[in-house]
Amino acid sequence: MPIDLEGERKRAVRALDNLLWRIQEAERDLERAQARVEGLFPMRVVWKKKTCGKNGCRCTRGALHGPYPYLIEHRDGKKVEHYLGKGWSPPEGMIAPERYHALMREFREKRERAERLMDRLYRVVEMMRGW
Numbered sequence: 391m392p393i394d395l396e397g398e399r400k401r402a403v404r405a406l407d408n409l410l411w412r413i414q415e416a417e418r419d420l421e422r423a424q425a426r427v428e429g430l431f432p433m434r435v436v437w438k439k440k441t442c443g444k445n446g447c448r449c450t451r452g453a454l455h456g457p458y459p460y461l462i463e464h465r466d467g468k469k470v471e472h473y474l475g476k477g478w479s480p481p482e483g484m485i486a487p488e489r490y491h492a493l494m495r496e497f498r499e500k501r502e503r504a505e506r507l508m509d510r511l512y513r514v515v516e517m518m519r520g521w
């Protein structure tokens with residue numbers, strides 16, 4: 391039986407379109423969750439996407455990881471950013487812990503979802519390079 395290449399191609403394109411749509415939706419959800427978390431902080435803690443430094447990772451082609459927290463400081467009129475680390479938690483007393491934990495749980499779930507979808511997209515792209 392001949393392989394229906396045209397049918398396979400159409401299915402692959404549909405799956406890719408669907409994945410891209412889900413990534414856009416996940417990114418919008420993540421941005422909203424990020425804005426809620428950032429709104430809790432009295433100081434300049436912001437969440438930004440970053441590279442990981444691994445060769446050949448998707449982030450080397452612009453699909454960054456995160457976002458993760460940074461502390462923004464101004465020194466001698468210059469803006470300095472300090473990476474606080476993936477698992478950073480605010481010091482006790484800075485913000486209401488219950489509200490923080492609820493919003494942070496939501497934010498982490500959305501970040502993981504967006505990261506999973508992005509990993510899947512880049513596996514598909516790698517596979518298609520081999521066609």
Ligand SMILES: [Zn+2]
Pocket residue numbers: 441442443444447448449450455
């Ligand atoms: Zn990376």
